[in-house]
């Protein structure tokens with residue numbers, strides 16, 4: 001059987017070897033401490049689950065979502081949420097599009113905006129979907145290295161002029177997965193100027209908008225002057241409201257881009273279950289204590305982790321946002337793959353080698369604080385004990 005070239009051209013799935021070793025460890029009865037996947041281990045708040053149950057009992061939610069962009073209630077709730085929490089206004093009629101999780105929109109955006117052989121600017125390390133989406137339409141990804149000495153922000157001035165002229169889309173993601181880095185207004189202002197100069201569309205992935213600590217509030221790209229002329233922003237309910245399995249998110253911003261993405265999606269899917277949109281309205285407009293609770297839980301885990309590792313001699317920066325810890329590899333190892341393999345084999349600890357997010361992650365491993373299987377705090381303490389005796 002012949003498989004399409006665009007699939008054959010995708011790099012081998014970077015998590016395959018780790019998944020294999022994980023299954024093997026579990027089969028051997030290893031008491032696994034799972035810091036692998038970034039998927040909230042706490043359940044969705046009950047008032048959101050209740051809203052879904054009630055909506056699912058209403059037969060008018062059982063049919064196709066024929067709105068094309070989301071129910072009026074959903075888009076109203078999103079517009080209010082964006083102005084209340086992020087300080088920018090958007091028109092619910094033309095500037096919002098519901099998504100089957102933000103990954104849906106991220107993967108499909110290139111279909112709307114990019115032609116074969118165009119350039120798409122993608123961060124490295126970064127979330128793989130930006131690059132995959134570009135590759136699927138025959139575009140050429142151009143890597144923007146993100147390095148610690150620049151606070152993991154791309155150096156826009158280092159992009160060759162000919163490359164910038166051929167580029168259609170610039171992908172950004174702050175707070176960042178896997179780097180846990182953040183961006184400020186000044187950076188986004190530079191991005192707006194750069195995008196205007198070269199006629200590049202900015203796509204900002206804001207999945208970790210609400211996952212931040214010590215009172216820090218992540219900045220929306222759209223809150224910066226001129227941003228809506230050049231871009232859109234992807235929001236997700238997955239991390240903010242612990243709704244990863246529900247598949248609901250949205251794109252917001254420039255109406256031409258929103259219309260183009262909506263056109264692609266109207267040709268490939270039939271929208272989001274109307275009951276899930278009602279539950280999303282309950283999340284966005286209901287009590288927000290669940291967000292403060294979530295932040296407190298991850299902040300405590302972050303401190304246990306970073307302080308615990310520092311005590312045993314592994315110095316790791318303390319993230320201001322996201323539930324990831326981006327750890328430089330300890331002395332005595334060549335790369336993150338080696339560290340991840342040793343942690344699994346010697347300590348029964350699962351993490352992700354940084355190279356899974358691109359070349360630039362080679363000297364790092366990523367730990368997710370969404371520790372799977374319960375007892376997260378005890379598992380973090382146990383991880384420090386195991387690493388002290390077996391690795392450091």
Ligand SMILES: *Cc1c(COP(=O)(O)O)cnc(C)c1O
Pocket residue numbers: 038100101102103104127173177205207235236237238239244248249
């Ligand atoms: C989790 C995550 C998303 C959100 O995906 P959904 O499809 O909304 O669940 C998007 N971008 C990044 C970088 C993520 O880590």
